[in-house]
Amino acid sequence: MIRSFLLILALLLISRGLFAENGTVLVQYDALAQMVRDRNGEVRRELLLVEAAQSRTGSLQRSRSPQVSAFAGGEGFHTGGVDGVLFQPLAGVDAILPLYRGDQDEAEEAIRQGQARLAGIQYEQTVAEQLTILQSLYWDIVHVDEMVGNLQVVLAQNAQGHASARRRFQRGLLSQSDVMGFEMYESLLEDEIESLQHEKKRLMIVLKGALGVSESVSLTVADTRVPYLPDDLATASLNASQTFAYQTLKWKASVLKSRFDHLAAKGSPMVDAYGTYTLYTQADRSFSNWMDRTDTAVGVRATFLLYDGNRNRSDADATQLTFKSSIAEMAYKDQLITAELKASQEELIHLQDLLSRSEMRVAQASRFLQITVQEYDRGVKNATDVLTAMQVSEEIQRRNVDWKIQYQKTKSDLLARLTTVRQGGHGSRLAE
Secondary structure: OHHHHHHHHHHHHHHHHHHOHHHEEEEOHHHHHHHHHHHOHHHHHHHHHHHHHHHOOOHHHHHOOOEEEEEEEEEEEOOOOOOOOEEEEEEEEEEEEEEEEOEHHHHHHHHHHHHHHHHHHHHHHHHHHHHHHHHHHHHHHHHHHHHHHHHHHHHHHHHHHHHHHHHHHHOOOOOHHHHHHHHHHHHHHHHHHHHHHHHHHHHHHHHHHHHOOOOOOEEEEOOOOOOOOOOHHHHOOOOHHHEHHHHHHHHHHHHHHHHHHHHHHHHOOEEEEEEEEEEOOOOOOOOOOHHHHEEEEEEEEEEOOOOOOOHHHHHHHHHHHHHHHHHHHHHHHHHHHHHHHHHHHHHHHHHHHHHHHHHHHHHHHHHHHHHHHHHHHOOOOOHHHHHHHHHHHHHHHHHHHHHHHHHHHHHHHHHHHEOOEEEEOOEEEEOO
């Protein structure tokens, strides 16, 4: 209860500090993970489930503690040897100290520990999944910003060529179609920029919803260009045991094994030490003195399960078969998940190769456009050559940005599956 109260208080303070000042929030990539843990409703739900599972652990210690119960009341009765109705008190105290349960208590604690571990894995997996959604939105917005920036540069270059074409047309050095070519390309660029700006507004609305931010709050994304920082994730040694999916299967199998152990232990005797004190009425003890109507007992009792219609055996067999099916599933998923990880790494390697060449092409395209414009000013090239050079430059830049965004999203998707890899800034690193 206290922990939940402190969590809510912290969330209120964080949200007030983040969203109250001037109604503007700077969303930074490195802060997304903490924002998910602090504000995401799915994550908060999973955290409460973790706390609920953890509260059930410690049953082994509790099972070995004495159990004390008491009752008290009164009873009205009439017997053949007593005139009228008598009202007398009755009360009792019972105490049981478990001495031996076989392995039932240990197995029960193992079940609860396994369930707590499963809840923890589910919590971390939910954090990773929700973070991936937020990261994808973040990179989509940055992608739009970078595309708009690139198109605005092309638009400025087109305006320069358009102005040069008008001057030369007025002097009768070229045809009107050259001027119209620049004008039409300008119109296409402006339409594309407007569409991208509209897409950014839409993405911002979705981002606010994902962050739980009011519509009145203004969001600003820190990055304006999609970064490309090669890291060791693409070549890291990864296997299925490092994934949430495999760890979930592993701990589900562990819980099933503990359930089977618990059922198997039910065949063991249960030994208890006990003590009782009971006050009866004259209806049960025909003595007028209440001291003569009390019983006190202390002893040791062993309880054996002799026959239950094979119910326990049936449950144990079913649990054992389910456990074996889980082991078989783990063996199958081991290879499948490892292959999927390797496929994602291969995609990262491919994108790294593309981007290493793409950066060089972007510089070449920019230089090619610059030379073409200079030659156009000297009358060596025509308007078609300039427009073609601008379109080639735009396409190369577009591919470069698309590959960068694909690289970031592929990396985020891969990280979201792993339990042993954590993000560090725009790159990633293997956790120690």
